[in-house]
Amino acid sequence: MEDRSERHVNFVDLLFVDIDGMRKAVSMPYERYAAGMKEAALKKAEQKDKEDVEFYKWFDGSSIAGFNSIENSDMRLKPDESTFHVLPWTESPFETAVVLCDVLTKDGEPYTDDPKQMLKNILERYKKNGWLYKVGSEVEFFILKKDGDRWVPHDAGEYFHFKPGDEGERMRQEICNYLFRMGVKPEAHHHEVAPGQHEIAIEFDDAEKSALNIYLLKMTIEYVASQHGYRATFMPKPFAGMNGSGMHTHQSVSDLEGKNLFYNPEETEKDKSHLSDLAKKFMAGQLKYLENMCVFIAPTVNSYKRLIPGYEAPVYVCWGKQNRSAALRLPAMTKEEMEKGMRVELRCPDPSCNPYIAYTAMAMAGFEGMDGAPGMSGLPEPIEENAYKMTADERDERNIYSLPSNLDRAMTEANISNLQSLAFNESFMQKFSDRKRAEWRDYHSFQVTPWEIEKYL
Numbered sequence: 001m002e003d004r005s006e007r008h009v010n011f012v013d014l015l016f017v018d019i020d021g022m023r024k025a026v027s028m029p030y031e032r033y034a035a036g037m038k039e040a041a042l043k044k045a046e047q048k049d050k051e052d053v054e055f056y057k058w059f060d061g062s063s064i065a066g067f068n069s070i071e072n073s074d075m076r077l078k079p080d081e082s083t084f085h086v087l088p089w090t091e092s093p094f095e096t097a098v099v100l101c102d103v104l105t106k107d108g109e110p111y112t113d114d115p116k117q118m119l120k121n122i123l124e125r126y127k128k129n130g131w132l133y134k135v136g137s138e139v140e141f142f143i144l145k146k147d148g149d150r151w152v153p154h155d156a157g158e159y160f161h162f163k164p165g166d167e168g169e170r171m172r173q174e175i176c177n178y179l180f181r182m183g184v185k186p187e188a189h190h191h192e193v194a195p196g197q198h199e200i201a202i203e204f205d206d207a208e209k210s211a212l213n214i215y216l217l218k219m220t221i222e223y224v225a226s227q228h229g230y231r232a233t234f235m236p237k238p239f240a241g242m243n244g245s246g247m248h249t250h251q252s253v254s255d256l257e258g259k260n261l262f263y264n265p266e267e268t269e270k271d272k273s274h275l276s277d278l279a280k281k282f283m284a285g286q287l288k289y290l291e292n293m294c295v296f297i298a299p300t301v302n303s304y305k306r307l308i309p310g311y312e313a314p315v316y317v318c319w320g321k322q323n324r325s326a327a328l329r330l331p332a333m334t335k336e337e338m339e340k341g342m343r344v345e346l347r348c349p350d351p352s353c354n355p356y357i358a359y360t361a362m363a364m365a366g367f368e369g370m371d372g373a374p375g376m377s378g379l380p381e382p383i384e385e386n387a388y389k390m391t392a393d394e395r396d397e398r399n400i401y402s403l404p405s406n407l408d409r410a411m412t413e414a415n416i417s418n419l420q421s422l423a424f425n426e427s428f429m430q431k432f433s434d435r436k437r438a439e440w441r442d443y444h445s446f447q448v449t450p451w452e453i454e455k456y457l
Contacts, residue, residue: 008093009086014057014077015215016101017115019066019431021299021354023215026057026077030097037081054078056104066113066431067103076108077101083212088181089223098219100212113428115356119208122363122423129371131261132254133363136187136204136343139217139351140245142196142238143171144231153196153239154230161191171224172198178220184213193312194242204250204341207363211355214247218351234351236298237305244306244313247351250331251362252343253282253370263342273321273330273382274338278370280379283319283344285369286328286362288376290317290348292417294403295410295436296361297349301443304406306350309388314347318383318400325387327403348403357432364423408440 012033013025036055055078062073083100090096103114110117126133144151155161155168162169172189179186185203192199200221202213218234225232237244253261262279275283298307306313312324320326329345349358369376380399387400395401404410411433414420420429 008095009097010094011096012079012084013096013098014079014101015098016077016103017215017354017356018064019113019115019354019357019428019435021115021352021357022065023219024064025098026059027096028057033079033099037079054108056108057101061103066428066435067111072106074106075111076104076106078104085182085216087219088178089220089227098216100215112425113431115354115360116208116211118424118428119211119356119360119363122360122367123206123208125367126253126363127256130255131370132256132258133207133359133366134204134252134254135207135210135249135359135362136202137210137214137247137249137349137355138199138201139214139234139247140192140197140199141221141351142194142233142235142245143168143198143225144196144233144238145229146231151231151233151238153194156195157191158195159191159193167228168196168198171228172200174224175200175217175220178224179217182216182220184216192243192245194239197243197245204252204343207359211359214355236300236303236350236352240305243311245351246306246313246347247349247353247358248345248347249349249358249362250343250345251282251366252341253278253366260340260342262344263338265339274335274342275330276342279342279344281369281372281376282366283328283369284376284379285367285373286346286365287317287319287380289361289365289368289417289419290327291401291404291410291413292419293361293365293414293423294348295407295414296423297346297353297358298403298410299354299357299407299436300352301407301439303350303352304404304410307348307403307405315403316383316387316395316400317403318387318398319344319379320383323382323384323387326383330382360423361419364419368419368422406440407436408444411436411440 009030011027012030013027015025040055056076059075060073061068061075062070079099079101086095086097103111105111143154145154176186176189187201187203189200221232262276264274264276307315309315314327318326319328321330322332323329327348331345404413
């Protein structure tokens with residue numbers, strides 16, 4: 001294990017995520033953590049103990065959403081040393097580190113309902129086929145200030161708003177500087193369309209590492225906003241009449257040596273996309289299953305307030321070249337950029353999702369296309385028109401259909417598809433479905449909104 005004594009790390013947060021994507025952690029003194037990791041490494045090296053020699057921390061799984069019941073509640077956290085990061089905003093000499101953990105059963109076996117474990121499973125299937133699934137997400141968020149008893153956007157900026165010394169610019173720079181110090185590489189940052197709305201894009205990487213990067217990014221955003229007296233939110237649609245926040249995700253597949261497999265150097269008069277056959281199959285798989293996987297990438301009641309026409313959010317299941325009204329699109333790239341990093345962008349995900357679950361569903365849908373699953377058809381023709389402006393009849397003629405309109409419908413689409421059984425185990429799906437149905441009932445059956453009072457009272 002790396003010697004970190006000179007960094008004066010005092011505590012380590014053992015981090016994991018629940019079924020809803022909420023961060024959970026237990027803290028321990030660094031001295032105890034380091035001693036435990038060293039002892040486990042020595043025992044492994046000596047091969048003297050045939051019992052489990054991993055360093056782990058016990059916890060109560062019955063108190064974590066989507067984990068075990070109370071009669072089977074003892075579970076373990078096993079730190080993944082490769083994910084150890086010192087939180088750069090903690091002050092020396094009492095720095096705090098964070099390390100992501102694998103969740104294990106009481107017997108030390110991988111917990112099959114752990115979202116991190118499910119992503120690992122599908123990525124292993126990719127590797128067996130000689131593929132690596134890589135993603136890079138653009139995370140949008142709002143920074144809010146208190147106005148009386150309401151939270152409102154902290155500024156009145158608009159898309160690409162720039163003013164030297166602007167507070168939003170300074171906050172984004174602080175966030176990116178902290179990320180660099182943790183080894184996370186921001187690709188770009190800017191003000192988004194709505195007042196108080198911002199975006200930070202994270203560089204492409206292996207999907208498992210990218211999921212962790214999303215959590216490190218969110219933690220950093222929340223910390224910086226709080227230090228300026230503000231609040232950050234990743235709620236998909238915090239304000240009616242404004243653009244919502246998405247998590248547009250760029251995806252590619254490479255071979256095990258890192259060569260991009262989505263690029264085709266040839267072009268014809270009919271097809272100048274430079275998409276390889278493998279890329280087209282991947283895209284066909286995602287389009288086939290997009291309705292069915294929507295609940296995993298847009299998992300809240302509020303997600304479907306964002307997925308409506310008129311605010312640049314993707315609503316229609318189709319693909320296009322550079323067309324932002326399509327759910328899946330091919331971003332504009334130079335030929336040199338295509339050779340290095342040909343990719344496709346899925347625009348439906350939002351930042352309320354659990355990235356381990358979202359990336360699992362996305363990877364599985366693409367895998368089914370590439371693997372030639374039964375019933376898989378080819379990639380349809382791209383839609384280059386503005387799908388929002390088409391009539392219903394025009395969309396029907398082009399076989400363009402809509403994403404689910406609410407969480408209840410999205411959960412139904414997931415349950416009637418074989419994608420959920422391919423990507424997730426039965427136990428996880430039962431827990432996930434139960435939680436989403438309960439969330440919908442809480443909203444739909446037990447709430448009387450201000451709009452209803454205004455209209456019907």
